[in-house]
Amino acid sequence: MVLLWQGLLLVPRPTAVNAADLRNPAVRSEVDRWVVLLGRFGVQTDRKGLWQGVVTWSGRVRSAQETLYAPQRPVQRLLGIDQRWTLFGAPDDRPWRLEIHGRHDDGAWQPLYVAGDPEAQLLWGRLHWWRLRDLYNPTGSQPRHWDRFVDWAAVEVFERTDHDEVRVQMKRSKIYVPGEAGPPMTTVRFIETRHR
Amino acid sequence: MIDRWVQVWNTEEVPTPLAAVRIGVGLCIAGDLVLTAALGLVPLLYGGWGLWTLKLVAALMVAAGLFTPVSAIVLVLASAQLALHIHALDRGVDVLLRDVLVVLAFSACGQTWSLDCWRRTGGWVDGSPAPAWPRKLLVLQLVAVYFVAGITKFAVPWSVFGGYSALWFVLHDPHYSRFPSLPDAVYPLTQLGTAVTVWWEMAFPAIYLGRRTRLAFVAVGVVFHLLLLVTVRIGSFPIGVLVLYPVFFSHEDWVDLSRWAFPRSPPARAGG
Numbered sequence: 089m090v091l092l093w094q095g096l097l098l099v100p101r102p103t104a105v106n107a108a109d110l111r112n113p114a115v116r117s118e119v120d121r122w123v124v125l126l127g128r129f130g131v132q133t134d135r136k137g138l139w140q141g142v143v144t145w146s147g148r149v150r151s152a153q154e155t156l157y158a159p160q161r162p163v164q165r166l167l168g169i170d171q172r173w174t175l176f177g178a179p180d181d182r183p184w185r186l187e188i189h190g191r192h193d194d195g196a197w198q199p200l201y202v203a204g205d206p207e208a209q210l211l212w213g214r215l216h217w218w219r220l221r222d223l224y225n226p227t228g229s230q231p232r233h234w235d236r237f238v239d240w241a242a243v244e245v246f247e248r249t250d251h252d253e254v255r256v257q258m259k260r261s262k263i264y265v266p267g268e269a270g271p272p273m274t275t276v277r278f279i280e281t282r283h284r
Numbered sequence: 285m286i287d288r289w290v291q292v293w294n295t296e297e298v299p300t301p302l303a304a305v306r307i308g309v310g311l312c313i314a315g316d317l318v319l320t321a322a323l324g325l326v327p328l329l330y331g332g333w334g335l336w337t338l339k340l341v342a343a344l345m346v347a348a349g350l351f352t353p354v355s356a357i358v359l360v361l362a363s364a365q366l367a368l369h370i371h372a373l374d375r376g377v378d379v380l381l382r383d384v385l386v387v388l389a390f391s392a393c394g395q396t397w398s399l400d401c402w403r404r405t406g407g408w409v410d411g412s413p414a415p416a417w418p419r420k421l422l423v424l425q426l427v428a429v430y431f432v433a434g435i436t437k438f439a440v441p442w443s444v445f446g447g448y449s450a451l452w453f454v455l456h457d458p459h460y461s462r463f464p465s466l467p468d469a470v471y472p473l474t475q476l477g478t479a480v481t482v483w484w485e486m487a488f489p490a491i492y493l494g495r496r497t498r499l500a501f502v503a504v505g506v507v508f509h510l511l512l513l514v515t516v517r518i519g520s521f522p523i524g525v526l527v528l529y530p531v532f533f534s535h536e537d538w539v540d541l542s543r544w545a546f547p548r549s550p551p552a553r554a555g556g
Binding site: 120121122123128165166167168169170171172173174175176177178179180181183184185186203204213214216217218219220221222223225231232233236240263265266 | 311316319320323324325328329342360361363364368370372373374375376378379380382383428430432433436437438439440441442443445446447449450451452453454456457458459460461463464468471518519520521535
């Protein structure tokens, strides 16, 4: 019975998606790849049509699985056990980059921490710790604990520097494989500032 | 059919692989907690010291093999509570280690190499046989982890149609990569790594074909996790899974492997 239970949990479960998710460039990019791929096998569809199918069928599968798993949920919740395994299942070709800038009153913004930039690495020892990254790393929408993280980062910067203002933001850039070319496609989101 | 099923699971063996896993899991969890504290992040991440302390004490007791079954269950409950406290902090490796600890709690993992052994026998080693099903179940668990991780790599970059470019993107993610400015020349290597990763994961059930196949898959796994450790910041995952690897072989298999790896040289003859 235990094996059967855990075996049921192993069945891959689609994440909840909706029509609005198609606004996410990473989702659009992946759907476009699938449109091209399916076209090669003679299945003609477009971005909108394919995504609508994904939304409809993943919703049905999720609903059926939720019903199936309901009896085991209390034990699962108490012990925190599960069988959902994925590691970089959908690698992002538009990854986010955390940036923390500081400035003095009437001064220009200075980069204090920029992920991946060896010139701006204030707080890097903590910001690189995987547990903390999970607090700020976005997966499309604003991280759930973003405000809490920004408050913490601002306090840390004010303790270590004499800046009067801190700006925390996420920059998203397109990664191209060698031989591929395109515009930089950089966007900045989740901008928050804190004053001393 | 049922008799055969019972025969497969109802065997006995010396539980040293389980003891090794117990020590590894306890130290892995304790190390993660201590590093989080050393960085001064406990109040921010865990909201206070209560559950952190409980989890650390339980993890150390599991590693030491003191009141092992109770310690393992306390560790599972403390970890699950922390997961409920901030869900974003609960990663796949945390879930995996809780799954493993539940099995360890019902196993003889504290029989040897433990304070429980010392309290009971006055020594550190007890080589008496114990039920083998927990080790076999943990092997099945690892097969499930790799196989499901393989088949859920739906994204096109993990396939030949996406040019096996997945690792190129992963290694350019500034939040994960240790070397986010890779030169173009390593792109073919990342393609090879992507292909090997996804096919190795999906083929992992092949370890049941025999001991040599199992050894080959385990060897690739060790290299895979060590490369992950060196190239990307994904916390406890590479170590947290590697500490489970002793279960891939029984005590007797490990003895054979160690004899093969370190053959005893014949005693030197006196005189000459």
